[in-house]
Amino acid sequence: MPEPENHPDEAMEPAGGTGATMDLAQDEARGLERPPGHETAPGGTTEKPRSLWSDAWRDLRRNPVFILSALVIAFLVVISIWPGLIASGNPLSCNLANSQKGSAPGHPFGFDNQGCDVYTRVVYGARASVTVGVCATLGAAILGSVLGGLAGFFGGAGDAVLSRVSDIFFGIPIVLGGLVFLSVVTGTTVWPVIGFIVLLGWPQIGRIARGSVITARQNDYVQAARALGAGNSRLLLRHIAPNAVAPVIVVATIALGTYISLEATLSYLGVGLKPPTVSWGIDISQASSQIRNAPHMLLWPAGALSVTVLAFIMLGDAVRDALDPKLR
């Protein structure tokens, strides 16, 4: 253990012991090169110490599930930014004469009710779903981790109030809340849907963040840093946040898949995204009444949706397996 009273200015530098390992882990987490010569015997080989993040990254790199789902997600992100790469048509140019026809040359997935090309609509629909999923997850993760983290760190009355508030939001089943809330909100953009998902989704992440901040807060290094005069902001940013963020990442990744599924469900019920936005949920909803005549109109968007959600959930599973210390 470092001796703070003898070397007050060295306490923040690596000097051997738990303090050093923790600081080195932080440097590792920020990708910095560890200063050579510290902590080990002089002249000995310096081995990069393993932190949670480098271990996790090593495990992830070798996990075929992670690689596969990461590739699928990268592909989805690329085609949601540039759908023209693989779909050359216009999703909104429809010809009623082609209504419900099967696949034809140049239109591999066939046509839907309005005569629009199903393939183009499936490709363009990725944009809406991925946008809603990513923005909603970012919003919920940031809001949840800030509120939950602060509540867990400071405790007391604020924590109790936050717990009751999150109970209130938990008490509304999310599809019901979506029906009620989004049916009175007009507008054809994605932002009401994103706002609603953030509003009802942050308590889940907040709860996890609060739990992990409470666990991180009880560690000795936090007490040591506080004894050395670290203020609250330094404690939060430098010590607690890097160590508490792992469960939040896991939950956020899995929540991403859930939110994409939720957006599709809300669009299917008619309260989510509305035409002319191209969304898989809207396509499935319109195709559902015609399932006996033309099942292809429903199956292709449904398949694309399922593959997307599956990719995100597999990614979340792989990340959780890599970050979970109990499985080491």
Added chain:
Amino acid sequence: MGRYVIRRVLQMIPVFIGTTLLIFFMVYALGDPVAAKCGDRACDPATAAQIRHDLYLDHPLWQQYLHYMAQIFQGDFGTAYNGQQVTELMGSAFPVTLRLTIVAILFEIVIGITLGVITGMRRGRPVDTGALVLTLIVISIPTFVTGYVLQYLLGVKWGVIEPSVSAEAPFNELIVPGLVLALVSLAYVTRLTRTSIAENTRADYVRTAIAKGLPRSRVITRHLLRNSLIPVVTFIGTDIGALMGGAIVTERIFNIRGVGFQLYQGILRLDSATVVGFVTILVIVFLAANLLVDLLYAVLDPRIRYA
């Protein structure tokens, strides 16, 4: 134990008030109930004012809320768009949804726990990996997709069941809709049971029981299951909310005239009395289920009573 019960019940009250206030606010403040009643053409001002007065809408929002809560405690949920009392609609809709939910929970418990126990005991073997992959796929496919696919395959193509459910909705017609409703939760229950059983199989008391010479079935049922099922029971209780939400989609697919159907009609017609009434009852059911689950958890796991 008594103190724990009282504490939990007291915690439920502000949550109930907060949730109903939130829903009330969303429906009455964000939407305009009067405009919906007049249909597509706007009302003339005198009619609109009269409707407002009748529905107590000319008072500030918090007074409206208090008035509504007072009415609820007297059993009056207001009048729906077609003139029926909302309580009448509830009386016809809730038994159907209750039957559907019972079928779904039965599926969840029986199939989920059995599958979870089997895969938990054989962790790492092909059965386990296969079940994991299957549950993952089931979780990823949204409920409305599985509903339509099953309805198409079983109802239309192979003719095993009727594609839509009749008005009385007897139990045998609710089997496939119940399965569709339960599928995602079933997958979660399987995974949760599997993890729980895999953790507990390594516990000392299991080793002692086997060393004592107890038959395997007795070890599983008497010792392993009791401890492993605690998180599963908690999950199933909180899952009631997800089932209620999913019931809306399933009822729409299979044309079941339950709570989800009435709620959806109410939302289409912007009928605030129906919507707020039904959602309030659903929230009460959800909170009561959570309370029961917490109490059950305290009964099953004595450590929690003294927390």
